[in-house]
Amino acid sequence: MINAHIVGLDDSLLCPVSAGHFLTSVTAAAFLNMSQAALQDGIHIAIASSYRSFDRQAMIWNRKFRGEAVVYDSNGEPIADWLSLPFRERIFAILRWSALPGASRHHWGTDLDVYAPNLLPAGQKLQLIPAEYDEQNGYFSDLTKWLNENMRQFGFFRPYAFDNGGVAQEPWHLSFYPEAVQFQQQLTTEMLTQVLVTHPLEGQHEILQAIPEIMGRYIMNICKDN
Numbered sequence: 432m433i434n435a436h437i438v439g440l441d442d443s444l445l446c447p448v449s450a451g452h453f454l455t456s457v458t459a460a461a462f463l464n465m466s467q468a469a470l471q472d473g474i475h476i477a478i479a480s481s482y483r484s485f486d487r488q489a490m491i492w493n494r495k496f497r498g499e500a501v502v503y504d505s506n507g508e509p510i511a512d513w514l515s516l517p518f519r520e521r522i523f524a525i526l527r528w529s530a531l532p533g534a535s536r537h538h539w540g541t542d543l544d545v546y547a548p549n550l551l552p553a554g555q556k557l558q559l560i561p562a563e564y565d566e567q568n569g570y571f572s573d574l575t576k577w578l579n580e581n582m583r584q585f586g587f588f589r590p591y592a593f594d595n596g597g598v599a600q601e602p603w604h605l606s607f608y609p610e611a612v613q614f615q616q617q618l619t620t621e622m623l624t625q626v627l628v629t630h631p632l633e634g635q636h637e638i639l640q641a642i643p644e645i646m647g648r649y650i651m652n653i654c655k656d657n
């Protein structure tokens with residue numbers, strides 16, 4: 432059976448946390464507690480991205496697959512001759528940077544991308560690249576250090592703290608462990624297959640063949656305590 436919430440097809444469990452951003456009520460409360468504590472230490476934690484629906488993720492996926500949006504290699508260079516790549520190669524290239532619709536942690540309302548607007552240099556646009564969050568040299572270094580010291584007591588961890596050969600490093604991505612751990616357990620290969628059969632994506636045939644591999648490498652393969 433499909434749990435519509437886990438796969439981004441039902442947002443009725445979510446509540447607004449700031450303009451345009453939605454989380455579960457429990458995660459929202461934990462995040463607000465954490466951001467209030469950070470503010471007392473002079474750090475304004477803002478949300479760049481929070482809940483994302485299956486449809487929104489499918490739009491991102493399909494645009495990349497069709498070559499309407501640029502896909503980067505692991506060194507951050509745009510991949511040349513994209514449309515000449517076999518479908519399977521396109522799928523795994525996209526998965527470095529974008530989750531498979533139905534399998535994004537952003538569907539759950541427990542995961543969010545954060546930054547610190549008060550540490551962003553004037554005129555600088557947020558890029559969401561690891562260099563910005565570098566503990567020594569990034570302009571968000573104070574945010575990174577604060578999170579390293581404090582986020583666990585509020586229940587948050589970084590599932591993509593390091594590059595484990597699946598999803599690329601995303602130091603900005605936080606997850607509320609007490610809820611996310613349960614949602615992750617509920618997402619099975621069977622459920623994901625069922626969702627994609629009923630909600631087809633670009634690359635459908637090759638995606639369905641690769642689901643067990645995708646589950647192992649991009650969904651289960653997270654950093655546990657960061």
Ligand SMILES: [Zn+2]
Nearest residue numbers: 543544601604
């Ligand atoms: Zn994220």
